[in-house]
Amino acid sequence: MEDIKGAGFDFVVFTYSENDHEYYEGTFDKIVKVAQGVGLEVYLDPWGVGGVFGGEAYSYLVMKNVHERQVSSTGKILPALCFNSTELRTYIQKWIQSAQKIGADGIFWDEPHFYHVDKGWACCCQICREEFRNRMGFEMPRQLTAEVRQFRIEMLLDFITYITKTSKEAGLKTMLCLMPGEDIDWDKVGRMTWVDVISTDPYWLWARGDYREYVMFWAKRIYKIAEKFNKEPLIWVQGFKVKKDEIDRIHETVKIANAVGIENFAVWSYKATKYMSSIACEDPDTTWQAILDAFKSLSSDR
Numbered sequence: 559m560e561d562i563k564g565a566g567f568d569f570v571v572f573t574y575s576e577n578d579h580e581y582y583e584g585t586f587d588k589i590v591k592v593a594q595g596v597g598l599e600v601y602l603d604p605w606g607v608g609g610v611f612g613g614e615a616y617s618y619l620v621m622k623n624v625h626e627r628q629v630s631s632t633g634k635i636l637p638a639l640c641f642n643s644t645e646l647r648t649y650i651q652k653w654i655q656s657a658q659k660i661g662a663d664g665i666f667w668d669e670p671h672f673y674h675v676d677k678g679w680a681c682c683c684q685i686c687r688e689e690f691r692n693r694m695g696f697e698m699p700r701q702l703t704a705e706v707r708q709f710r711i712e713m714l715l716d717f718i719t720y721i722t723k724t725s726k727e728a729g730l731k732t733m734l735c736l737m738p739g740e741d742i743d744w745d746k747v748g749r750m751t752w753v754d755v756i757s758t759d760p761y762w763l764w765a766r767g768d769y770r771e772y773v774m775f776w777a778k779r780i781y782k783i784a785e786k787f788n789k790e791p792l793i794w795v796q797g798f799k800v801k802k803d804e805i806d807r808i809h810e811t812v813k814i815a816n817a818v819g820i821e822n823f824a825v826w827s828y829k830a831t832k833y834m835s836s837i838a839c840e841d842p843d844t845t846w847q848a849i850l851d852a853f854k855s856l857s858s859d860r
């Protein structure tokens with residue numbers, strides 16, 4: 559924590575998975591205090607919770623509530639709970655209470671999303687089909703029609719409203735990250751007065767075409783929404799799976815987003831993810847140094 563603070567960071571995000579919540583609450587209580595003790599603001603991340611957030615963590619909640627899983631348009635049962643699952647929402651409430659109890663400053667709502675399927679889309683479960691019928695007055699089509707798209711956006715917005723409002727009401731700062739390209743109504747997200755920070759993570763790993771244009775596009779979008787609705791914008795920088803010949807992209811990403819007006823940055827993750835072999839950078843030490851240098855260049859530019 560001293561190393562992170564010493565490098566100039568103001569806050570830290572801890573992954574707080576279902577497993578952590580169940581078995582390591584007391585341990586996290588200590589970790590959070592250590593971080594706050596050196597002057598870092600602490601956000602907890604519902605890593606992989608219910609299979610609906612970002613994160614390399616499995617969900618036991620999905621296994622315990624198999625009847626509320628998401629279903630794809632081709633009828634495939636998916637390893638994630640439906641946004642309309644009451645079990646998921648009840649669990650999240652408990653998870654937030656735990657975060658509050660152990661004294662986190664805020665919650666980082668990490669990429670809430672429908673399960674990504676190769677064929678078709680989610681969610682076509684019984685609850686969603688019933689909800690669709692109630693709202694639209696006809697059966698839910700299996701094609702991604704305009705009505706279905708609209709419905710999916712509404713379901714995701716409804717879930718985001720639930721999680722962010724509940725954490726804000728618990729007195730926690732609320733930071734939201736939505737993946738670039740997520741089918742969403744950004745203006746409606748902007749109108750959520752209880753969301754303090756909005757962010758996205760335009761990792762070049764996901765860019766089709768030139769990554770610079772990709773970063774510019776998403777940085778502009780986040781900046782504009784934040785400005786319009788008086789929020790703090792933040793951009794995540796890729797610090798995992800970075801190849802040796804991509805290291806210079808870090809500084810470039812920070813430079814592009816900063817030129818657009820973004821002043822808050824975060825990186826996934828500490829030490830260029832050296833400790834997590836499946837997504838570690840090719841040369842973590844050099845990459846981490848490049849991250850620190852890129853972030854430091856921001857404060858020296860001002």
Ligand SMILES: [Zn+2]
Nearest residue numbers: 640681683686
């Ligand atoms: Zn559903």
